[in-house]
Amino acid sequence: MSPSFGRGAMTNSWQDMQNSECFLIAGSNCAECHPIAMKWVNRARAKGAKVIVVDPRFTRTASQADVFAQIRPGTDIAYLGAMINYYIENRLYDEFYVLNFTNALYKISKDFGFKDGMFSGFNPETRKYDYASWAYQLDAEGKPVKADSLDDPDCVFQKLKTHYSRYTFEVASNITGIPVAKIKQIADTFAAAKPGNIFYALGMTQHTTGVQGIRCYAIIQLLLGNVGKAGGGIQALRGEPNVQGSTDMANLNANLPGYIPYPTNQEKTLNDFAAKHGSVQYKPIVALLKAWFGANATAENEYGYQWLPKNNPANMPIQPQFFSKMEEGQFKLLLNWGSNSTVSIPDRKLVARGLSSLEMLVVADIFNTETAQFWKEEGLNPAKIPTEVIFLPAAFVYEKAGSMTNSSRLVQWKEVALKPLNDCHPDLDMLDHIFKRVRALYSGSNDPKDEPILKANWDYGDHEASALKVLQELGGYNDTTGKPIAAIGEYLAAPIGTVSTGCWVYAGVTPEGKNLADRRGNADPTGLGLNKDYAFAWPGNIRVLYNRASCDAQGQPVDSKRKLIWWDPVQNLWVGNDGPDVVDKTKGPDTPEGKIGFKQNPEGVGRLFAATYKSGTVAPEGTAAVVPIRGAGMTVDGPMPEFYEPIESPTANLLHPEVQSNPCAKIVSKEFGNPDEYPYVLTSYGVVEHFCAGAITRNIPWLNEIAPEPYAEISKNLAHKIGVKEGDEVEVSSARGKLVVRALVTDRIQTLKINGKDQETIGMPWSWGFASLSPGPSTNNVTMNACDPGAGTPEYKCCLVNIRRA
Amino acid sequence: MKFTRRGFLKLSGLSVAAVASGLGFDLEATAAHGHALKLAGCTKIPSICHFCSGGCGLLLHIKDGKLVHLDGNPDNPINEGTLCPKAASLAQVAYSPERPKNPLYRAPGSDEFVDITWEEAYDRIAKKIKEVRDKTWTSTEEITNAKTGAKETVTVNRAEGICMIGSAEVDNEESYLLSKLARLIGTPFHEHQARI
Structure with missing residues (x-):
């Protein structure tokens, strides 16, 4: 979403779902995996809202749908591209919005091209694109040239129209297995009832084309x-x-807190960093360095910029690649907090090999997870595993004070409700103790390499670390007033180098004597579910992001039933029921700033085409560099989404057989299967009773009673074909591994017609591992470690398998 | 309808009914007393669910420092008191016998965990961080400047041998200190399950 809107976050909130007229739920089984969403969807349904569900299985969410379509896993972009094509061809788009709040009119460089599945600028050696040609035509001042109408052949709108003209309903149907009439029904239903809301979860992201699927949305x-x-x-x-x-x-390896790009070895100085990432990233990184190094961060020493470790772009492993780096000998120590890779990483045999290559593994968790006990797994010989393992028992959520930020950016504080069980400790205490001990070991060192540890600002209490003190570091301080930052506006207005904050998007969460994350005012005077006085939503307590785009040219709400913000000409101010997401509250709709709906994008508009672009040439205070104000978020595998088959696919790519799958995908697994040996498509998923890798839920007796073991869900046709009935044990195998589970023979999965051939899908929940109260085989024995090139998310949702009676 | 013993006996018309059903006392008082036994005197402390990203409010009923009951927080506007099966089962984590009682240590080649103290655990971890940091430290490396094409030696300050997997299941303050600790000791190799 970030390359489209400027921020990567969910745009609205749970309570806001009651305001929708239509839902497209595709890539989410929220009835099981986010039940709270269903509560608010049902409230909208009671008022007449329509629900469309697209899923490989007839899920519990699907059971609530007005329109349900079963899709072959990993093919969403095909039908979504057909929807885009249909909306453009039939002029079903919102013309005022498209003209004013998107880059539809922006003219694209003549150098841009797309042919046979490839965009211009591909380097086959690095398997990466050079974005240079994905650019706007620029005027003499470096600003994008805009077309006079949407008919201009150079404009984004026409590029979109041409690109998606190949995506007919028929092509989409052949690829996805959804009948033509059903795709049309989905498109018509979603366009007819506004406002329409789209939900997605891991069903959409766990693909080698995950980011581009969301770009379609x-x-x-x-x-x-x-x-x-x-x-x-x-x-x-x-x-x-x-x-x-x-x-x-x-x-994450490519960021510092607050979405600051992580400095690489190309940005030798703070000025180099500002020149590359724009002045818009300069203030946050200075504020962060001041939070981390306190009085030791000064303008003279680049605020301690040199103390930060710099990334080497040639060696930036993502989590699924960490285990290869262990096996290859780079990593010798892993500090692992609250995550269970031994169950959760695809093609998981790689994890044990990696962990076995470490000198030490430290695991902090609530329960003794499979990851902490990896050396106990059947088939491994502990005597040959030299890894020292230390397990630290952690306090549970209600045994410690602190805040958590939910999906809709709502930062909620909680106090300690119970003392930690046994001798368990909050992770906060562990981190505090470990850092202080490491610092003590380096005490007195004059080695420059030890300066970041010795010069750090780290003071959260003498014995037990105070979570509130940490939150206050995030909320930030103003050197000029000597007080905590009162609101994000104060941070934004302050001169560079005069404010500190550990995470600038949280600036203002702790004004003097207050903790806004702990607010409990739950009134909802508008009936829109904004609950403005409940806790704190970043940024600046805005509940619906980009809400400027809910207004017309005069700054008045286009939807009189759902008023979020508006321009008040008497006060000369943007005001409203929600916090206005505008550049400057005093700049009216007749000013350039007052028209901007997507202020985090350098163009100020939503990006239909994700062009490379940096705005402005203003030098930040305190630097000599002339740098762009803001750079655009990019999608690494194309400025417009293109359909590619999953890495393991049962069929050829209908649009361009010579470019079968995403040419930029990050491939980690070594073994791949073909459809002759492994003819079925496996999709993995979660169930309501278990959570992720199951480390907690498989230790809860109530949940184990309801959902004791994993299974393979297959169609009646497939069951007949392989001669199994419900409850029989089956072996599911891929090129990478196998496991034995019981078969669930069901109507929830139907045989699909793909490209003229019958295709079977198999569904398997994945939350089991060899330890816990309720052990079970891991589905990630068979899944594949191949990742989206931008997000680094593995393609858990589709791989090829075989199945037979065990 | 108000339920009284007299009313009940009138309704039943027979005192035998009371004897046969084991009744012989005030039903309303009994119901109220039964409820009071469990939750009377509890302090209600709000918290937040630990599973999906809904952020549903929990309400913990605590008496004498013990968790007596857990349900949804009706004052939280996200869930208005409702909970899913996973959240409703969170009370079972509080006193789970499966939770380790203290830090554990597994020696190289061993097939068992042994108990250790926090003191020993912290000591071993801190010393290992220093050891690996010192022996895998890269202070500078040679790069090709992307703009000029020139070879340059730049300061990078990396502990190449240490990596960290953080967590989406701990609090913001903890998550932030994970980030801060990793970068202060020199590792940019810090990832977590948001990626997957």
Whole structure:
């Protein structure tokens, strides 16, 4: 979503779902995996909203649908491309919105091209694109040239039209297995009832084309004018309780907290960093360095920029690649907090090989996970595994104070409810103790390499670390006033180098004497579910992102029933029921700033075509560099989504057989199967009773009673073909491994017609492993480690398997 | 309808019914007393569910420092008191006998975990961080400047041998310190399950 809208976050909230007139739920079984979504969907349904569900299986969510389509896993872009084509050809788009809030009119460089499945700029050696030709035509000042009408052959709108003209309903049907009439029904239903809302989860992201699938959603929502509106938007139903927060805090190799790009060895100085990433990233990184190094961060020493480890772009492994780096000998120590890779990584035999190559593994978790006990797995010889393992028992969510950020960016605080069980400790304490001990070991060192440890600002209490003190570091301080930052506006207005914040998007969460994440005002005077006084939503307590786009040219709401914000000409101010997501609250709709609906994008509009672009040439304060203000978020595998078959696919790519799968995909697994040996498509999924890798839920007796073991869900046709009945044991195998589970013979999966041939899908839940109260075989024995080139998410949702009676 | 013993006996018309059903006391008082036995005197402390990213509110009923009951927080506007089966089962984590009681250590080649103290665990971890950091440290490396094409030696300050897998299942403050600790000790090799 970030290359489309400027921020990667879910646009609206759970409560806002009650405002929708139509839902497209595709890539999410929210009735099981996010039951809270279904509560609000049902509230909208009670008022007449329509629900469309697209899924490889007839799920519990599908059982609530007005329109259900069963799809071959990994082919979503084909039918979504057909929807885009249909909306353009039949002028079903919102013309005012498209003209004012998207880059539809922007003219694209003559150098841009697309042929036979490849965009211009591909380097076959690196398997990467050079974005240079995915550019706008620029005027003398470096600003994009806009066309006079949507008919201009150079404009984005026409590029879109040409690109998707190949995506007819018939082609889409042959690829996906969804009948032509059903695709048309989906397209018509979704365009007819506005505001329309799209949900996705891992069903959409766990593909080698995951990012581009979400880009299709963004294009559809921008064409229909559904972004920035109550009841509209795109809801990324994220997978873990604090995955939004942990992403905000940059538990990822390419970011620092607050989505600051991680410095690489090409940015030798802070000025180099600013020149590359724009002045817009300069202030956050200085504020972060001040939070990390306190008084030791000064303008003279580049605020400690040199103390940060720099990435080498040639060696930036993502989590699924970590285990290869262990096996190859680079990593010798893994510190592992609350995650269970031994169950959760695809083609998981690689994990044990990696962990066995370490000198030490440290695991902090609630229960003794498969990862901590990897050396106990059947088939391994512990005597030959030299890894030292230390397990740290962690306090559970209600045994510690702190905040978590839910899917809709809502930062909620909780106090300690219970003392930690046994001798368990919060992870916060563990981190505090470990850092202080490491610092003590380096005490007195004069080696420059030890400066970041010795000069760090790390003071969260003497014995037990205080979570509130950490939250206050995120909320930030203003050197000028000597007080905590009161609101994000104060941070934005402050001169560079005068404010510190550990994560600038959280700036203002802890004004003096307050903790806005702990607010409990649950009134909802508008009936729109905004609940503005409940906890704190980043940024700046905005509940519906991009809400400027809910207004017309005069700055008044286009939907009188769902008013979010508006321009008040008397006060000369943007005001409203929600926090206005505008550049400047005092700049009216007749000013250039006041027209901007997507302020995080350098163009200020939503991006139908993800062009490379940097705006402005203003130098940041305190630097000599002349740098762009803001760079655009990019999709690494194309400026417009293109359909590619999954890495393991039962059929040829109908659009361009010579470019079968995503040419940029990151391939980690070594073994791949073909459809002759492995004719069926496996899709893995979760069930309501178990959570992710099951480390917690498989230790909860109530849940184990309801869902004791994994299984393979197959159609009646396939059951007949391989001669099994419900409850029989079957062996599911791929080129990478196998496992034995019981068969669930069901109508929930039907045989599909793909490219004229019958195709079977197999569904398997994946939350089991060899340890816990309720052990079971792991589906990730057979899945494939091949990742989306942009997000790095593995293609768990489709691989080729065989199945036979065990 | 108000349920009283007299009313009940009138309705049944027979005192035998009371004897046969084991009744012989005030039903309303009994119901109220039964409820009070469990939750009376509890402190209600709100918390947040630990599973999907909904952020549903929990309400923990605590008496004498013990968890007596867990249900949905009716004052949380996200879930308005409702919980899914997973969230409703969270009470079973509080006193689970499966939870390890103290830090554990597995020696190289061993087939068992043994108990260790926190002191020993922290000591071993800190020393290992220093050892691996010192022996795998890269202070500079040679690069080709992407703009000029020139070879340059640049400061990179990386502990190549240490990696960290953080978590989407811990609090923001913990998640932030994971990020901060990793980068302060010199490892940019910090990832977590948001990726997968």
